[in-house]
Amino acid sequence: MPVPADQRRSYLARQVGTLALSRVTVPNPMGLVRAAAWHNHLLRLGLPLPLCAVHDLGLLLTGAGEGPDSADARARRAALVRELPVLEAYDRLLAELGASEVIRAATSFRVRDELVSVILHRLLNDICIRWPGFRYWVGAVELPLDPGVYIGANIEAHFRDFDPAPAISLLEYLCAKRLHLLTSVEQIDLDTLRLLGLFAGGSAQLGGLVDLADLLRVFGSPEANDVVNFSMELIPSVLETKRASGVQIFSVDGYASIERQGSVDSIVLSEFAYDQDIFEQKVIDNELYYYGHEKQRTEERRLQYLLVDASASMRGVRQVFARGLALTLVKKLTLQGDEVWLRFFDSRLYETIRVEENREAAVPYLLCFRSERGRNYGRVFRQLLGELERLRRSDPRPIVLYLITHGQCHIPTDVVEGLRQLAFLYGIFILPSSTLHLDYLPLLQRQQIVSAEALASRSRQVDRALEIVDDAAASRSPGARRERPAAGGREG
Numbered sequence: 001m002p003v004p005a006d007q008r009r010s011y012l013a014r015q016v017g018t019l020a021l022s023r024v025t026v027p028n029p030m031g032l033v034r035a036a037a038w039h040n041h042l043l044r045l046g047l048p049l050p051l052c053a054v055h056d057l058g059l060l061l062t063g064a065g066e067g068p069d070s071a072d073a074r075a076r077r078a079a080l081v082r083e084l085p086v087l088e089a090y091d092r093l094l095a096e097l098g099a100s101e102v103i104r105a106a107t108s109f110r111v112r113d114e115l116v117s118v119i120l121h122r123l124l125n126d127i128c129i130r131w132p133g134f135r136y137w138v139g140a141v142e143l144p145l146d147p148g149v150y151i152g153a154n155i156e157a158h159f160r161d162f163d164p165a166p167a168i169s170l171l172e173y174l175c176a177k178r179l180h181l182l183t184s185v186e187q188i189d190l191d192t193l194r195l196l197g198l199f200a201g202g203s204a205q206l207g208g209l210v211d212l213a214d215l216l217r218v219f220g221s222p223e224a225n226d227v228v229n230f231s232m233e234l235i236p237s238v239l240e241t242k243r244a245s246g247v248q249i250f251s252v253d254g255y256a257s258i259e260r261q262g263s264v265d266s267i268v269l270s271e272f273a274y275d276q277d278i279f280e281q282k283v284i285d286n287e288l289y290y291y292g293h294e295k296q297r298t299e300e301r302r303l304q305y306l307l308v309d310a311s312a313s314m315r316g317v318r319q320v321f322a323r324g325l326a327l328t329l330v331k332k333l334t335l336q337g338d339e340v341w342l343r344f345f346d347s348r349l350y351e352t353i354r355v356e357e358n359r360e361a362a363v364p365y366l367l368c369f370r371s372e373r374g375r376n377y378g379r380v381f382r383q384l385l386g387e388l389e390r391l392r393r394s395d396p397r398p399i400v401l402y403l404i405t406h407g408q409c410h411i412p413t414d415v416v417e418g419l420r421q422l423a424f425l426y427g428i429f430i431l432p433s434s435t436l437h438l439d440y441l442p443l444l445q446r447q448q449i450v451s452a453e454a455l456a457s458r459s460r461q462v463d464r465a466l467e468i469v470d471d472a473a474a475s476r477s478p479g480a481r482r483e484r485p486a487a488g489g490r491e492g
Helices: 005-021 030-044 051-062 071-083 086-099 101-106 113-128 132-137 155-161 165-176 178-186 190-198 212-218 222-237 269-273 276-284 317-335 359-368 377-394 413-422 458-474
Strands: 247-249 257-259 290-292 294-296 303-309 339-345 399-405 424-430 446-450 489-491
Touching: 005 051, 005 155, 005 165, 030 051, 030 113, 051 086, 051 101, 051 113, 051 165, 086 101, 086 165, 086 178, 101 178, 101 190, 113 165, 113 178, 113 212, 132 165, 165 178, 190 222, 190 359, 212 222, 212 359, 222 317, 222 359, 222 458, 269 276, 303 317, 317 339, 317 359, 317 399, 317 424, 317 458, 339 359, 377 399, 377 413, 413 424, 446 458
Parallel strands: 303 339, 303 399, 399 424, 424 446
Antiparallel strands: 247 294, 257 290, 446 489
C-alpha cells in the first residue's frame, strides 16, 4: 500500500538530520543526491541504513569527498566531536578505510551508483544485520532524488528535531567492528571492479538498467570470479582496437566528391553562371557547391550476434573459457564499431542483451547467468531462424552469428541451411570429448575447435582465445573467405 506523505516527509527529515554526523563532505549538492540514490538501492537490497554512513562510505569509494571548506564548518565539526566522542573514533575508522589499497584503487575506476551500492551492501550487510539498532530503520522508504530537496536544507535543525541515538549507535557499532569492516574491504575483488569499469558507459548515472541482484552475485560467486580473472587476461589485448576512419583523401588523382563547403578555387564552375544577385544570395545561404578532395566511406554497420550455450555440459572450464571469450568478443567488436547482441540458450532461448543499449547490464548478466534446464537444440534454433527471418525483413544489414558451444550441439541440417541464408555462421566448439562429428559442420563459414591441449594451462587458454578473437575480427565481413584458416580453425 502507498506510504503516507507525512511519513515520507518525516523519514526524509530524519535522514537529512543524520548528515550532521557525516565526516566526509562534498561541496556539490549532487553528492547528497548520489547518497540518496545509494540509500535507495540498499533499501531495495533489504538494507535500510542511516544516510550519514551511506554518504561517508560511498564518497570514500568514489573519491569525491573533501574536508571542511570553511572555519565555521571546522568549528561546528569540532564542537560536535566534543559533544559526541564517538565521532573521533569514527574519523579514525574513515581514515583507515580511505588509506586502504582497495579504496584507493576503486577511486580510479568508473564506479557507477549501482556498483557503489552493491559494494556498500557487501561491506555492511553482515555487520548491520547484527546491529541492535537495525530495528529502528524498519519501514524505511525511498528518498527523493531532486537536488532542490537537499540544497539549503537545515541539517542541524533536523538533527535536533529527531532522536539521533539510532544513527549514533550505528557509528559506535561500526567502530567496535572495525577489523571486520577493514577485512570486508580487503575482500573486494579489484579485477571485478576493473572489468565492470571497462564496460561502463559514461559518467555515473542515477538509476540505471543494471540488475542489482546480478551485480551483487558477481561479488559472491566463485564461478563469476574465475570468468573475471580469465577475462582480465584477455581484454587488455584488445583495448587498442580503433575504428578505421571513413575518409579517403585524393590529393593527386583529382576530385572525389561534391560538397557544400570548400575554398574559392574549388567552386563548381556552373555556379558562376548565375546572375550576380542570385550568386551572392547562394553565398549568404551557404548553397554553393564545391569540388572536394575527400570522400566519406559509408561502411555498413554489422550486427554481431553471440549465442552462448548455458546448458549443464558447459560447466567448469568450458564455462570459464566460453564466457571470458564472449566478453572479449563483445569488447573487440564494439570497439570496431559494430552492434553486438548477446544471448544464452539451453533448451530455450533467453532474453537478448543489446550491448550498446545495456552495456553495464551485459557484464553482470553474462558472469552470473545460470541455467537449470536441459537441451533442446532443435527447438532453440528453429525459434532463432524465425526471429532472424523477421529481423531481415525489417533490417537488411549483414549478420554474423557466433555459436559458442560444446561438441554435442546437434542442430538439424535444414535449420542450419536456413540460418546460412541469413547470416555468416561462425562456430566455436570447446573441449569436444572426442572427434567432432556434427552433420552441419560443412555449412559453417568458419569454425574453431578448442581442444583439451589448448585448455591445459592458463597461458594456452589465453593464447587460444586471442587467436579466435583476432580471427573473428578479421572475418567480420560476411561472405569474405580467408586464404588460410587460423590455428586450430577450419574453413566451412
